Amino acid sequence: MNVRVDAPIRGLVLAGGASERMKRDKATLLYEGRSQLDRAVELVARHVDRVFVSVRASQGGDPARARYPLIVDSVPGQGPIVGIRSAIAAHPGNAWLVVACDLPFLSDEALSQLLAGRDPAATATAFISVHDGLPEPLCAIWEPKAAAQIDAFLERGKDCPRKFLMNHAVRLLEPEDRRALDNVNTPEEYVRASAKPTTAHAMQLKIQYFALMREQSGRSEETVETLASTPADLYAELKARYGFTLPREQLKVAVNSEFAPWSRRLAAGDAVVFIPPVAGG
Amino acid sequence: MRFRFTDLRIDTAAARRELVDPGAGGYASFEGWVRDFNEGQEVTSLEYEAFQELALKEGERILAEAAARFPIKHALCIHRVGRLGLTDMAVWVGVSSAHRGEAFDACRFIIDEVKHRVPIWKKEHYRSGDSGWVNCERCAATPGHRHAQGHDHAQAHDHAQAHDHAEAHDHAKAHDHDAA
Numbered sequence: 411m412n413v414r415v416d417a418p419i420r421g422l423v424l425a426g427g428a429s430e431r432m433k434r435d436k437a438t439l440l441y442e443g444r445s446q447l448d449r450a451v452e453l454v455a456r457h458v459d460r461v462f463v464s465v466r467a468s469q470g471g472d473p474a475r476a477r478y479p480l481i482v483d484s485v486p487g488q489g490p491i492v493g494i495r496s497a498i499a500a501h502p503g504n505a506w507l508v509v510a511c512d513l514p515f516l517s518d519e520a521l522s523q524l525l526a527g528r529d530p531a532a533t534a535t536a537f538i539s540v541h542d543g544l545p546e547p548l549c550a551i552w553e554p555k556a557a558a559q560i561d562a563f564l565e566r567g568k569d570c571p572r573k574f575l576m577n578h579a580v581r582l583l584e585p586e587d588r589r590a591l592d593n594v595n596t597p598e599e600y601v602r603a604s605a606k607p608t609t610a611h612a613m614q615l616k617i618q619y620f621a622l623m624r625e626q627s628g629r630s631e632e633t634v635e636t637l638a639s640t641p642a643d644l645y646a647e648l649k650a651r652y653g654f655t656l657p658r659e660q661l662k663v664a665v666n667s668e669f670a671p672w673s674r675r676l677a678a679g680d681a682v683v684f685i686p687p688v689a690g691g
Numbered sequence: 692m693r694f695r696f697t698d699l700r701i702d703t704a705a706a707r708r709e710l711v712d713p714g715a716g717g718y719a720s721f722e723g724w725v726r727d728f729n730e731g732q733e734v735t736s737l738e739y740e741a742f743q744e745l746a747l748k749e750g751e752r753i754l755a756e757a758a759a760r761f762p763i764k765h766a767l768c769i770h771r772v773g774r775l776g777l778t779d780m781a782v783w784v785g786v787s788s789a790h791r792g793e794a795f796d797a798c799r800f801i802i803d804e805v806k807h808r809v810p811i812w813k814k815e816h817y818r819s820g821d822s823g824w825v826n827c828e829r830c831a832a833t834p835g836h837r838h839a840q841g842h843d844h845a846q847a848h849d850h851a852q853a854h855d856h857a858e859a860h861d862h863a864k865a866h867d868h869d870a871a
Binding site for chain 1: 806814824
């Protein structure tokens with residue numbers, strides 16, 4: 411009987427992004443007084459033996475990054491897939507627990523679930539996005555065999571890691587911590603995220619459905635357990651679940667039987683109604 | 692000032708009696724009826740559905756706004772819910788006032804605001820066997836699409852007036868699929 415030895419897993423925190431939308435370096439944004447990069451490295455280090463930080467060649471001298479073992483992009487191209495490929499090139503015998511540095515809600519629970527669900531025979535093991543059902547490449551385990559596949563992908567002029575995963579054999583996991591992979595790209599999202607507690611708590615909300623929403627969800631009302639903290643988040647979640655055809659922009663929302671802004675902070679027990687375009691008279 | 696729903700035929704004589712007032716020299720009413728065509732489709736029946744808890748509040752707000760804008764004595768609006776056939780009355784608005792002008796104006800104001808703001812939905816059933824939620828389904832396929840003609844079964848309405856008041860109610864604006 412053959413005993414297969416799985417490639418040992420190292421950690422790779424991606425900090426090579428250009429932070430274009432944030433307009434400042436995302437790696438150094440503070441949450442609870444510590445930078446995103448420090449928090450991400452510490453989190454990953456609780457789960458694997460060695461953690462490296464992935465950077466572009468131009469970032470090697472940056473002090474926030476330089477205190478960690480670095481893997482500098484070594485293959486041509488751009489984006490996170492180049493960072494992942496460079497890590498496999500630097501340590502060909504290892505699999506990589508890859509984590510973007512801009513996931514302020516990422517939890518130990520999520521990483522434990524990912525590691526427990528690892529399929530070493532797949533190209534990668536990844537979570538399914540709660541927003542669109544597609545694989546999440548930037549909190550995933552990438553196996554050594556991905557190297558040749560990434561090379562072929564890059565050669566075809568492609569560099570989107572999500573598309574890569576969609577086209578290769580990937581073990582997909584439904585995240586138990588549904589908010590863990592929400593990332594933060596803009597100053598507005600940062601303000602919102604840094605104001606929230608970093609541990610998400612699920613709460614129960616009562617949803618009533620009318621007219622088209624009732625027909626598309628197949629129900630008049632339900633109680634949902636959700637991590638959504640605003641009606642906007644809740645609609646995104648339920649739109650993904652039920653395939654609502656109306657974009658949020660065409661709807662209004664009511665909380666506890668009164669019109670409410672989409673950014674309203676929801677509380678446990680709130681009653682929410684999504685209001686499609688009205689047509690009385 | 693009263694806004695209400697009913698799943699029975701609207702009793703206009705009884706409704707009108709609620710508006711009687713010794714100081715009223717005029718009364719105007721509006722009835723919206725189910726029409727047999729909309730947007731090139733032959734309509735055979737309608738279903739109205741309302742989020743009543745909020746609809747009643749929003750309806751009362753509209754009546755209060757009408758009373759604040761126009762010197763009227765009484766106003767009442769009754770809207771049907773459930774399934775309606777052709778020629779059935781879907782909505783009734785009545786206003787009494789000292790003089791005829793404000794009765795007409797307030798009546799027009801109320802029906803326009805109700806159509807734009809109150810969470811009531813209308814499903815049309817067509818001769819073809821098809822059906823659809825008005826303002827929701829065909830529009831959803833083409834975001835940003837605005838109709839040249841209203842979906843209105845009850846009347847042609849004046850958008851300048853509806854919009855003018857809709858300022859404070861972002862709701863009315865967002866839901867307005869009719870062309871200005």
